[in-house]
Amino acid sequence: MDLQQMRYVVAVAETRNFTRAAERCDVVQSSLSHRIAALERELGVRLFARSSRRVELTRAGEAFLGSARDCLAAADRAAADAAAAAGVVRGQLAVGVIVTTAAVDVPELLQRFRGRYPEVRILLRAGGSDELAASVRAGELDIAFLGLPEGEEPAGVETLALDHDEHVLLLPARHRLAGAGRVSLREIAGETYVDFVAGTQGRAQSDRAFAEAGLVRDVAYEAGVAELMPRLVARGLGVALLPSAFIGPLAAADPELVVVPVTDGPRRVEHLVWSRFNPSPATLALLGVLGVRGRTPRA
Structure with a gap:
């Protein structure tokens, strides 16, 4: 089993289509199908139920998918950490935003960030403050912009108050x-x-x-x-x-x-929150662009 096979499984699970998964992974469909079939033989279980029109995860596939995503995330983080140690910031930055964010012009911020760190892929997710804070705590988001009633603090995360309104x-x-x-x-x-x-x-x-x-x-x-x-x-x-x-x-x-x-x-108070545990190099880079002192990696 290798990381590429895991990426193929995740792509098929998310697209529910072998052709679209192959396009996402930039590989021919026959090669993707062959690698997944080889993985199923190695594991001794079928990961997908297939027909001419439908593709669905089996129970074994559902069990495999979560761990595969964790492994891929860990591998990506390891590569990003190694690159950061050499002075290069890359990888993925997952950012959560409430739609009423006003303290920071998020598109302008990301434009500046992208100009300094062009090798970082940015994933944006909108949602409610509670949902986004929970995702930061769970490691699903790297950083998030929240809005909370005055006097209420986000729990279990690093936080910076951006503005009162x-x-x-x-x-x-x-x-x-x-x-x-x-x-x-x-x-x-x-x-x-x-x-x-x-x-x-x-x-x-x-x-x-x-x-x-x-x-x-x-x-x-x-x-x-x-x-x-x-x-x-x-x-x-x-x-x-x-x-x-x-x-x-x-x-x-x-x-x-x-x-x-x-x-x-x-x-309300607008907050910026990020993980207390080992924030990624891309997270530290965004904090640096925002001017949060003491957390700026080498560009």
């Missing part, structure tokens, strides 16, 4: 409060709300603020993606509380939307 009220332009200079939570508690899905950190920020004020509100629309919320508000379906740094520029470009400050509204 206040939520503002997002209204349709024809709303009765559109001309208000400032409002309080009590004044807007009776509104119909558009918000994130219950149980997420994005939702928790506003839920906590209303609960601490002893107020109850009606969340009639739950959105899994932040980009949908302004569109719902613009249609007059409700109002929303969103971080000012994220929503301000979007609202300024849309005449159907108005932003009003909230005196006692939710506050």
Whole structure:
């Protein structure tokens, strides 16, 4: 058994197609199929159930896949560590991002990073703060940008607070409060709300603020993606509380939307988090580009 056979198995498992897997691995399909068949003979089990139209992992294949991915990740990390010791940063950098990230211009950051470390492959994943933090702890992501309620710290990871921000009220332009200079939570508690899905950190920020004020509100629309919320508000379906740094520029470009400050509204902190245990050379390189001192590898 060798690493290339493992890569072929992972590619077939992820594409569910031998032809697409061969294209991904830059090899002819007959060679990929032959190597997987040889591995199955060596293991004494079938890893894939095949037909003319379908390819699926067998139970043995499912058991093999997780360990194969771990082995490949370890091999890639070993190669990256060796290269870093020689002054070259390469490998993969897996970055998690919440969609409301505003403290850092992530595309601009990655542009600068790529300019300095062109041999690093970058994998981007969007998600909720809890999900991304858990992925960093599990080693599935190298680094992540999170947003948490003020006073709450990510657990089990290295963390750097990037920015503090206040939520503002997002209204349709024809709303009765559109001309208000400032409002309080009590004044807007009776509104119909558009918000994130219950149980997420994005939702928790506003839920906590209303609960601490002893107020109850009606969340009639739950959105899994932040980009949908302004569109719902613009249609007059409700109002929303969103971080000012994220929503301000979007609202300024849309005449159907108005932003009003909230005196006692939710506050959030944007965090950068990464693994406490042996961060990869690419992770240290990104921290260096961000200006986090003492963690910059040689370029």
